[in-house]
Amino acid sequence: MQINFQKLPLALKPFILSLFLSLSFLAFLSLQTPRHSLHKTTAKSTVLPSNLRIRPGYSSYDAYIEHQLNKTLNPKLRQIWTTRDWNRKVRVFSEFFENLKVRCFLSNDSKSLCVGARVGQEVAALKRVGVNDSVGIDLVPYPPLVIKGDFHHQPFDDNIFDLEFSNVFDHALYPWTFVGEIERTLKPGGICVLHVSLSGRTDKYSANDLYSVGPLKELFKVSELVEMRRIDGFGLDTEVVFRKKKK
Ligand SMILES: C[S@@+](CC[C@H](N)C(=O)[O-])C[C@H]1O[C@@H](n2cnc3c(N)ncnc32)[C@H](O)[C@@H]1O
Ligand SMILES: *[C@@H]1O[C@H](CO)[C@@H](O)[C@H](O)[C@H]1NC(C)=O
Numbered sequence: 423m424q425i426n427f428q429k430l431p432l433a434l435k436p437f438i439l440s441l442f443l444s445l446s447f448l449a450f451l452s453l454q455t456p457r458h459s460l461h462k463t464t465a466k467s468t469v470l471p472s473n474l475r476i477r478p479g480y481s482s483y484d485a486y487i488e489h490q491l492n493k494t495l496n497p498k499l500r501q502i503w504t505t506r507d508w509n510r511k512v513r514v515f516s517e518f519f520e521n522l523k524v525r526c527f528l529s530n531d532s533k534s535l536c537v538g539a540r541v542g543q544e545v546a547a548l549k550r551v552g553v554n555d556s557v558g559i560d561l562v563p564y565p566p567l568v569i570k571g572d573f574h575h576q577p578f579d580d581n582i583f584d585l586e587f588s589n590v591f592d593h594a595l596y597p598w599t600f601v602g603e604i605e606r607t608l609k610p611g612g613i614c615v616l617h618v619s620l621s622g623r624t625d626k627y628s629a630n631d632l633y634s635v636g637p638l639k640e641l642f643k644v645s646e647l648v649e650m651r652r653i654d655g656f657g658l659d660t661e662v663v664f665r666k667k668k669k
C-alpha cells in the first residue's frame with residue numbers, strides 16, 4: 423500500500439507521523455544486541471584492543487570464579503605446591519627479582535604486591551632477596567604470605583605499592599580492570615612487572631588470550647612501557663615492565 427503523505431487530510435498527518443516514528447523506534451530497539459550472557463555484554467560494550475581476546479563461555483562472574491577456584495582449591499595440588507614445588511619455584515622467582523634489582527626496578531625498600539600469588543612462592547622469593555615488605559593476593563588466602571583478594575577489586579587504597587608483580591594476566595576476565603586496579607594501587611613512579619605469554623599458550627584456566635604487547639600498552643592508561651624482554655618463566659615467555667607516571 424502506497425501512502426501519499428501530501429494527499430492525506432491535514433488532521434491525519436500527526437497520527438501517521440507519530441505511528442511512523444514509534445515503529446522506527448521499535449525496529450531500532452529490536453536490532454540492539456540482546457544481553458543474554460556476561461561474555462556478550464562485556465565483549466561488545468567494551469572496545470578491546472586487537473590481539474587480546476576474552477574467552478567465551480563464562481555464563482556469569484560466579485561461574486568464572488568457581489572455575490578458577492576449582493584448581494586453586496584442589497587439595498592434592500595444594501599439597502604439591504607447598505612441598506615438592508616450593509624450593510624450585512622460590513629459586514626461579516628469586517632470580518627474576520634479583521634481576522629486577524640490578525635493573526633498578528626493585529629495592530629492599532620497595533613495598534611490593536604479588537597479584538594472583540596462589541600459595542606465595544613469589545612472595546617468599548621477594549622476602550628471600552631482602553624485599554621484606556611484601557604480600558600477595560589470591561582468591562584463596564595462604565597466610566601469612568597471601569591474603570584474600572580479587573584482582574578485579576584489590577583490597578587496598580590508592581597509591582600504596584612501589585612494585586606489583588603478576589604472572590596471571592591471562593586469568594583476568596576483565597583485563598582492563600586487572601590493569602586499572604594495578605595502576606590505582608601503585609604509587610606514582612611505581613613499577614608493574616608482568617610475565618605473560620604471547621605465544622598462544624592454551625591453559626584451560628586462562629580467561630583471555632594475548633598475542634602481542636600492543637593491547638597492554640593500550641590498557642595501561644597512566645603508565646609507560648619501560649622494558650620488555652624474552653624470559654622462560656613457568657610457561658610464560660615475555661616480561662614487560664611498566665612505570666606509573668609521576669604526573
Ligand atoms: C597459574 S596460577 C599462578 C599462581 C602463582 N602466581 C604462581 O606462579 O605460582 C593463577 C592464580 O590466579 C588466581 N586467580 C584467578 N583469578 C583471580 C582473581 N580474580 N583474583 C585473584 N586471583 C585470581 C588463581 O586462584 C591462581 O592461584
Ligand atoms: C569444579 O569441579 C567439580 C568437581 O571436580 C565439577 O563438578 C564442577 O563442574 C567444576 N566447576 C567448574 C566451574 O568447572
Ligand SMILES: *[C@@H]1O[C@H](CO)[C@@H](O)[C@H](O)[C@H]1NC(C)=O
Nearest residue numbers: 529530531549550551552553
Ligand atoms: C637487601 O637485602 C639482602 C637480603 O637481606 C641483603 O643481602 C642485601 O645486602 C640488601 N641490599 C641492600 C642494598 O641493603
Ligand SMILES: *[C@@H]1O[C@H](CO)[C@@H](O)[C@H](O)[C@H]1NC(C)=O
Nearest residue numbers: 530531549550552553554555
Ligand atoms: C628483612 O628480613 C630479614 C629476615 O627476617 C632480616 O634479616 C633483615 O634485617 C630485614 N631487613 C630489614 C631492612 O628490615
